Amino acid sequence: MHYTKGAESGVGAFALQNWESGFHVDSTASQPAAFRTDLRQQVRAAPSWFRGRQGRRLREMLLAYSFLAPAFIIIGLFGLFPLAFAAYESTLRGLNKIVGSYDGLGNYVKAVDNLIYIITFWMAAALLYFAVQTTVRAVQERRQDKTDPAPWVLPGLLTAAGAALFARFVFILLPEMLLIPSKLRGQANTQAAFRALVVETWWLPKVQIALWIAVAILAAGSVWALLVNRRMPANRRERIYFMPFFNAGICLIGSAALTWFTWTEISVAYAEALQEGVGLELWSQIVTISAGFLLLLLAWRLWESASGRSSTTGVALRLVGAVALMAGAWVLIAELPRVVAAGDEDWWNGLVATVFYVLGTVPIQLGLALILAALLFQKIRGQTFFRVLYFLPYVAPFVGTAAVFRIIFSNRPTAPLNSLLDLFGAEPLLWLSEPAGIIQMITGGKIDLGPVLSGPSLALVAIMIYGIWTYVGFDTVIFLAGLGAIPNELYEVADIDGAGGWAQFRHVTLPLLSPTIYFLSLYAVIGTFKAFNHIFVLRQAAALGTTDTASIVIFQAFKRDTRYGYASALAILLLLIIMVITLVNNRIASRRVFYG
Numbered sequence: 001m002h003y004t005k006g007a008e009s010g011v012g013a014f015a016l017q018n019w020e021s022g023f024h025v026d027s028t029a030s031q032p033a034a035f036r037t038d039l040r041q042q043v044r045a046a047p048s049w050f051r052g053r054q055g056r057r058l059r060e061m062l063l064a065y066s067f068l069a070p071a072f073i074i075i076g077l078f079g080l081f082p083l084a085f086a087a088y089e090s091t092l093r094g095l096n097k098i099v100g101s102y103d104g105l106g107n108y109v110k111a112v113d114n115l116i117y118i119i120t121f122w123m124a125a126a127l128l129y130f131a132v133q134t135t136v137r138a139v140q141e142r143r144q145d146k147t148d149p150a151p152w153v154l155p156g157l158l159t160a161a162g163a164a165l166f167a168r169f170v171f172i173l174l175p176e177m178l179l180i181p182s183k184l185r186g187q188a189n190t191q192a193a194f195r196a197l198v199v200e201t202w203w204l205p206k207v208q209i210a211l212w213i214a215v216a217i218l219a220a221g222s223v224w225a226l227l228v229n230r231r232m233p234a235n236r237r238e239r240i241y242f243m244p245f246f247n248a249g250i251c252l253i254g255s256a257a258l259t260w261f262t263w264t265e266i267s268v269a270y271a272e273a274l275q276e277g278v279g280l281e282l283w284s285q286i287v288t289i290s291a292g293f294l295l296l297l298l299a300w301r302l303w304e305s306a307s308g309r310s311s312t313t314g315v316a317l318r319l320v321g322a323v324a325l326m327a328g329a330w331v332l333i334a335e336l337p338r339v340v341a342a343g344d345e346d347w348w349n350g351l352v353a354t355v356f357y358v359l360g361t362v363p364i365q366l367g368l369a370l371i372l373a374a375l376l377f378q379k380i381r382g383q384t385f386f387r388v389l390y391f392l393p394y395v396a397p398f399v400g401t402a403a404v405f406r407i408i409f410s411n412r413p414t415a416p417l418n419s420l421l422d423l424f425g426a427e428p429l430l431w432l433s434e435p436a437g438i439i440q441m442i443t444g445g446k447i448d449l450g451p452v453l454s455g456p457s458l459a460l461v462a463i464m465i466y467g468i469w470t471y472v473g474f475d476t477v478i479f480l481a482g483l484g485a486i487p488n489e490l491y492e493v494a495d496i497d498g499a500g501g502w503a504q505f506r507h508v509t510l511p512l513l514s515p516t517i518y519f520l521s522l523y524a525v526i527g528t529f530k531a532f533n534h535i536f537v538l539r540q541a542a543a544l545g546t547t548d549t550a551s552i553v554i555f556q557a558f559k560r561d562t563r564y565g566y567a568s569a570l571a572i573l574l575l576l577i578i579m580v581i582t583l584v585n586n587r588i589a590s591r592r593v594f595y596g
Contacts, residue, residue: 088174090569105265107569113342114285117262121286124258131251134244149241151228156242159221160249165214172210176201285335292332299325347570349451349545350553354529356456357549360464362524369475376476377483390473402466402537406432409462433542434458457546463538467531475520482516511594518589522582529578550574
C-alpha cells in the first residue's frame with residue numbers, strides 16, 4: 001500500500017477524508033465503479049468547510065468535542081455550577097432565607113475582617129500576572145518557531161469576552177430563578193404554576209438581552225477563529241495560539257472585574273463609616289500588609305538566586321539581603337494579627353485546628369505507609385494477607401469505625417483505653433472530652449500559652465489517631481504500586497557498586513518514589529483540609545470546639561445557624577486556601593520530583 005497523487009482508486013473513509021487534497025490510497029483490490037462514483041458524489045456534495053485537509057481537521061475537532069460534550073456538561077452542572085452558586089450565595093444578606101439583598105463582601109468581612117480586601121486585590125494581581133505570563137510565552141514561542149500569533153489575538157479575546165458575558169447572563173438569571181419559591185406559596189404551589197413562572201423568568205427582557213449578547217459575542221469569536229484557521233496553511237502551528245489568548249482574555253476580564261468590585265466595596269465601607277462617624281484604616285492596612293508580603297516574595301526569590309552564584313561573596317550578599325528583606329516584611333506584616341483578631345474567632349480557631357490536624361496526620365501517615373510498603377514489598381509469608389489487613393480500615397465505613405473509636409476513647413474510667421492506662425498505674429484521661437492542649441497538659445497548665453502555642457487538644461489528638469489509622473493502608477497500597485514500578489536492574493547495579501540497603505533506599509528508591517510521594521502528600525493535604533465525616537462523629541461538646549476544623553465550622557454555620565450566605569463565604573475562603581497550598585506544593589514539586 002502506498003500513496004499516489006492523481007489516482008482515481010481509493011479505499012473507503014481514507015479516500016473520503018483526503019479526496020480534495022489530491023492524495024489517495026492505492027490498493028491492489030480495486031473498488032467497484034459504482035462505489036467510486038458514489039464516493040465522489042458524497043465528497044463533492046459536502047460543504048466546502050469540510051473538504052480537504054482543513055475540513056478533515058475540522059471534522060476531527062467537532063467529533064472530539066462531541067464526545068467530550070457530556071463530560072463538560074456534567075462537570076459544569078455538578079462541579080462549576082455549585083461553586084458559582086456558592087460564590088453568589090456568599091454575597092447575599094439574610095439569616096433564615098436564601099434570597100436577600102446584596103451584601104457585597106459583608107460575609108467575608110465578618111469572617112476575616114479587612115483581610116478580605118487584601119485577598120481580593122492580590123487575586124486580581126495574580127490574574128493579571130497570569131495574563132501577562134501567557135502573552136509572554138506566546139511571544140517566546142513565536143521567536144522559537146518563527147510563527148505569527150497576531151491573527152489569533154482578537155478571536156481569542158473576543159471569545160473570552162463572550163464567555164464572560166455568558167457568566168454574567170447566568171448571574172442575572174440565577175437571582176430571578178431563586179425568587180420563584182417565594183412566589184409559590186399557598187394554593188399557588190402547583191407544578192403548572194412553577195413551570196409558568198420558570199418560563200416567565202426565562203423570557204424576562206433583561207435575561208434575554210444578556211443571553212443574546214453573550215451568544216452573539218461567542219458566535220462572532222468562534223466564527224472569526226474558524227476563518228483564521230481556514231486561511232492557515234496545513235503545516236503551520238499558529239492555531240495553537242487561540243487557547244493562550246483566550247486564557248489571557250479570561251484572566252484580564254477577571255482581574256478588571258475583581259479590582260472594580262473591591263474598589264467599589266471599599267468606597268461603600270468608607271461611606272458607611274463616614275455616616276456613622278467611625279474611622280477606617282483600610283488603605284493603610286492594605287498597603288502595609290501587601291508591602292510585607294511583597295518583601296517576603298522578593299526575599300524568597302533572592303534566597304533562591306543565591307544557589308546559582310559561583311562566588312562566596314555573591315552568595316553571602318544575597319543571603320544577607322534576603323534576611324534583611326524578611327525582617328522588613330515581618331515589621332510590615334505585624335499589622336496582620338490585629339486584622340485577624342477582628343475577624344470571626346470561631347473561623348480562625350477552626351483554621352488553627354485544621355492546621356494542627358494536617359501537621360499531626362499527614363507526615364506520620366506517609367512515613368508509616370512508606371515503612372509498611374517497604375516491609376510488605378519483601379518476600380515474606382502472608383504478604384497478601386497483610387496487604388488486605390492494612391487496607392481494610394480505608395474501605396470500612398467511616399461512621400461505623402468512628403463510632404467504635406468513640407467508645408475506645410471514651411472518658412469513662414472503665415473505657416478500654418482508660419482501663420489499659422489503669423493497668424500501668426496511670427490516671428484516666430478525658431480523651432475526646434479534653435479541651436486542653438497537649439503542651440499545656442505536659443507543662444501542668446501552670447502557664448497560659450494561648451490556643452496556638454498550647455498545641456492541639458487531646459480530643460483533637462485522638463481524632464488524629466483515627467485519621468492515621470484510616471488512611472495509612474491506602475497510602476501503603478499506593479507506595480507498593482510505586483515500588484513495583486522501579487526496575488530491579490537499578491538495585492542490581494547499586495549492589496554491584498557496593499551500595500548497602502540504606503544507600504539504595506536513599507539514592508534509588510526515594511528519588512524514583514518522588515512522584516508517588518508528591519501525589520500522596522497533595523492528596524492527603526487536600527483531604528485533611530476537607531475532612532468532615534469522622535470528625536463530626538468523634539467531636540464532643542465537652543471539648544469546647546477545639547476539635548472543630550474549618551469544615552465543621554462551615555457546616556455549623558449552615559445547619560445550626562442557617563446562615564447560608566456566611567457558610568458559602570467560609571467555603572470559598574477554604575477553597576482559596578486549598579488552591580494556594582496546591583500551587584505552592586506544585587511549585588516545590590516541580591524542582592524536587594524526579595520522573596525518570
